[in-house]
Amino acid sequence: MSSIPAATVGRLVTYLRVLTDMEQSGVRATSSDELGAVAHVSAFQVRKDLAYFGRFGTRGAGYTVATLRRELRRILGLTRPWHVAIMGMGRLGQALADYPNFDRSEFRLEAAFDVDPAVVGRRIGDLTVEPVSVLPSVVAERDIDLAFLTVPAGAAQAATDALVAAGIRGILSFAPVLVTAPDHVRVEPVDLSAGLQRLTYYVHGTPDTPSPSPG
Amino acid sequence: MSSIPAATVGRLVTYLRVLTDMEQSGVRATSSDELGAVAHVSAFQVRKDLAYFGRFGTRGAGYTVATLRRELRRILGLTRPWHVAIMGMGRLGQALADYPNFDRSEFRLEAAFDVDPAVVGRRIGDLTVEPVSVLPSVVAERDIDLAFLTVPAGAAQAATDALVAAGIRGILSFAPVLVTAPDHVRVEPVDLSAGLQRLTYYVHGTPDTPSPSPG
């Protein structure tokens, strides 16, 4: 049982969403059946995924929404605040900087960086854009854990190297390129253009000749 | 050989990127070995992925970059222009609307929609925001194939239903919720907050006790 399948981690995130919705709707209890139906996953799969981490239900009764939700938040590391920096204050970086949803989450935007002197010093949301030269000291002083990588493709690897050198632990990369980081730094791609290209694969083909079978 | 693994489709997108970079750098020929090294995939895997679709190389010699690139573009459905609408002109929708990279790609932004009368009529990039009431006629008239779903979580399912009813074939969803669509409409999630939560899973744990093993 050494290593958890990546697919399981992804589904845990989905289960957490469903449980959060349930809790807000006042639902107290649920079952692997119900949870699976909402998450589009089999009840077997729900139970197997949870079994990697412990036993959270009551046989014959199911799961308590609040309890299971708390456990999933703990498993996913969402019980403490995460300090986040934005690397690259182009349009996407700016859009993320005043994304209001972060206010209610465990993610705290602590800094914003750009190489362009014309952008440095500008206020965006309640951050002031800082030059990349101060990245190492800012990361250390404000205990920054994670970064959004929102620089152009050509700058992505250099920016990643700088983040790694500064001591960042994880990177959410929006760059439309493959960036490489050492094993102790996790890179999670959120890739607009890759998603778009996968989409065309599944959608193309004429309406007559059915599209390539979905995965 | 009925259905292609989803992972293969994702890797084809990566191979295409690598080949595009190679072509721009003037590299004429490559091999499954080299391609795999750059894409962080085994040479076996590269050859197996390609074998689902045909035979594109020359035994003993390898692959011609231009040829393989053309074939991958064809396989992924990237040889014709795709007409795209943006649904939801909040910050993210606006950021996408003047994302300059689309100019050079096969994706053409053709329309932007919002429910908010205060936003309708505004010009963003070279689009004018239109009310959702005209969605069906606009989709039909401008032959719109795909949509970016950039509405708040609470509006995501209703917006999806509207897009489906209007005849959209594929949706790139940025909504932090699970949206459901009929089988003939493909939904590809590009999920910021899910990515962030997967990231914390892999990063959390003390520096002493090693983090959960990566997938």
Added chain:
DNA sequence: TATTGTGAACCGGTTCACAGCG
């Protein structure tokens, strides 16, 4: 009785070794 938790069977994707061929 109802539903969880789990060892075993199954299946599909990855890895491999090598046959095919330029």
Added chain:
DNA sequence: CGCTGTGAACCGGTTCACAATA
């Protein structure tokens, strides 16, 4: 001779059946 293309072996994730238990 070198590298692709591919049938077979392997492995890991999913599915399943059922034992455990509130």
